[in-house]
Amino acid sequence: MTASDRSRSGTAPDRRRWDELLARLRPQLSAGAKLTGEESLATKTTMRVGGAARVYAEPASVADLQILLGEAKAHGVPVFMLGRGSNLIVPDEGVDGLVISLAQEAWAGFVPTGDGRVWAGAGLRLKNLCGLAAKAGLVGFEFLEGIPGNVGGALRMNAGAMGGWIFDVVEEVRLMTRDGEVRTLAKAAMHVDYRHCAELHDAVALGALLRPATQADAAAVKRQMDAYAQKRHESQPREASAGCIFKNPPGHSAGRLIDESGLKGERVGDAEVSRVHANFIVNRGRASGADVLELVRRVRARVKEAKGVDLEPEALLYGKSWHDVL
Numbered sequence: 641m642t643a644s645d646r647s648r649s650g651t652a653p654d655r656r657r658w659d660e661l662l663a664r665l666r667p668q669l670s671a672g673a674k675l676t677g678e679e680s681l682a683t684k685t686t687m688r689v690g691g692a693a694r695v696y697a698e699p700a701s702v703a704d705l706q707i708l709l710g711e712a713k714a715h716g717v718p719v720f721m722l723g724r725g726s727n728l729i730v731p732d733e734g735v736d737g738l739v740i741s742l743a744q745e746a747w748a749g750f751v752p753t754g755d756g757r758v759w760a761g762a763g764l765r766l767k768n769l770c771g772l773a774a775k776a777g778l779v780g781f782e783f784l785e786g787i788p789g790n791v792g793g794a795l796r797m798n799a800g801a802m803g804g805w806i807f808d809v810v811e812e813v814r815l816m817t818r819d820g821e822v823r824t825l826a827k828a829a830m831h832v833d834y835r836h837c838a839e840l841h842d843a844v845a846l847g848a849l850l851r852p853a854t855q856a857d858a859a860a861v862k863r864q865m866d867a868y869a870q871k872r873h874e875s876q877p878r879e880a881s882a883g884c885i886f887k888n889p890p891g892h893s894a895g896r897l898i899d900e901s902g903l904k905g906e907r908v909g910d911a912e913v914s915r916v917h918a919n920f921i922v923n924r925g926r927a928s929g930a931d932v933l934e935l936v937r938r939v940r941a942r943v944k945e946a947k948g949v950d951l952e953p954e955a956l957l958y959g960k961s962w963h964d965v966l
């Protein structure tokens with residue numbers, strides 16, 4: 641067995657640990673839940689690189705989720721939530737832990753409350769949120785059009801575009817703590833910032849009550865969304881990516897700094913700094929996680945050298961800290 645085989649499948653005692661977790665979980669979860677070992681994450685992320693989750697689960701209910709979190713806590717297993725995987729770089733060795741995705745229909749609710757507000761489940765794709773809101777003539781979600789995540793991932797990242805971010809339209813968030821307790825937090829009690837929501841660092845977002853800005857006719861909302869979609873179409877690459885790789889440093893555009901450092905088209909394997917938007921690293925086909933990480937290092941070093949600015953990653957290194965690899 642080579643070193644890389646070993647890191648992929650784990651050593652025998654590691655493997656036993658994950659098999660035991662699978663065996664303990666299987667009889668406790670409902671029949672509708674999905675539970676697998678060594679589930680590929682490349683196919684579940686937009687960058688399409690990296691290895692597998694040692695244990696992967698799609699709970700079908702709140703009770704399933706409580707069981708998953710409870711077992712993980714009792715046995716010291718790290719838990720990682722997975723949304724649409726659109727802001728993640730998965731390392732080639734995969735993720736040593738339990739990856740939980742709210743991918744089942746039960747988590748994707750869109751329920752107008754009758755007073756102009758709407759409940760959106762964490763598993764609802766932003767694309768569907770925008771489409772359903774447009775149909776209902778709800779104004780205020782248009783800026784989310786084209787962000788390829790779901791509501792849970794968008795809350796955790798405080799996703800934003802076109803001058804707005806999701807917490808602009810959030811009234812309250814329902815979440816589950818790592819102890820399995822379900823709580824509702826008003827926005828005023830939460831700490832949100834650029835691409836960050838402190839309360840969701842550990843907790844699982846179950847959904848949010850959203851307040852649109854106002855009502856309008858469906859055609860007008862759709863027109864605004866189409867205009868944003870067109871803007872995105874012209875300014876972002878179409879290839880596989882994880883969105884913007886770096887945060888904009890205060891007073892700067894990360895994309896411009898990378899472009900002015902001469903890095904458009906820079907390549908490691910099949911990972912390439914996009915020629916369309918320099919803050920995107922695209923997968924030209926067969927990139928590995930290691931290719932992407934090497935390119936991230938190279939871009940940071942060259943921008944530091946040319947511009948004297950330290951770029952901080954915005955995309956997340958799944959299951960790890962950037963400090964471990966940069």
Ligand SMILES: Cc1cc2nc3c(=O)[nH]c(=O)nc-3n(C[C@H](O)[C@H](O)[C@H](O)COP(=O)(O)OP(=O)(O)OC[C@H]3O[C@@H](n4cnc5c(N)ncnc54)[C@H](O)[C@@H]3O)c2cc1C
Nearest residue numbers: 721723724725726727789790792793794796799800845883
């Ligand atoms: C082409 C492209 C364009 C993009 N454009 C934008 C943009 O304009 N603006 C922007 O902000 N982002 C953009 N992104 C990045 C990304 O789409 C957003 O950050 C999005 O909100 C991530 O959602 P996700 O469901 O994919 O989350 P994931 O990438 O799966 O996860 C992101 C983080 O959220 C956590 N998470 C996921 N679900 C939950 C949950 N239920 N509870 C708690 N934590 C959870 C994960 O553990 C992880 O830490 C873009 C990405 C791509 C590929």
